[in-house]
Amino acid sequence: MSLLSTFGILFETDAEKAKREIDGVDQSLGNTENTANDAAYSFDDLGGAVDDSAGSFFGLAEGLGVAAAGLIAVTGIFAGITSQALATDEIGKFS
Helix, strand or coil, X not given: CCHHHHHHHHHHHHHHHHHHHHXXXXXXXXXXXXXXXXXXXXXXXXXXXXXXXXXXXXXXXHHHHHHHHHHHHHHHHHHHHHHHHHHHHHHHHHC
């Protein structure tokens, strides 16, 4: 066997091994890309969930504001009725 034949066999063997390793790296990069895409979609879903939660929170805050305004109105009406009753009582005592 000549030196050139030996070199050709060794080179071909190393080239096949290198090709298999490159194919493995290529597959790993493809898997990494798929994982990155899945993570990006998960973050998009998380962003949507945060937006929905924020909307719910603002809706709750608005409802609490309406309830507080109603409570203030009822308290004011009660205070007015009580004040009028006391004034009527004073007038009754004075006459």
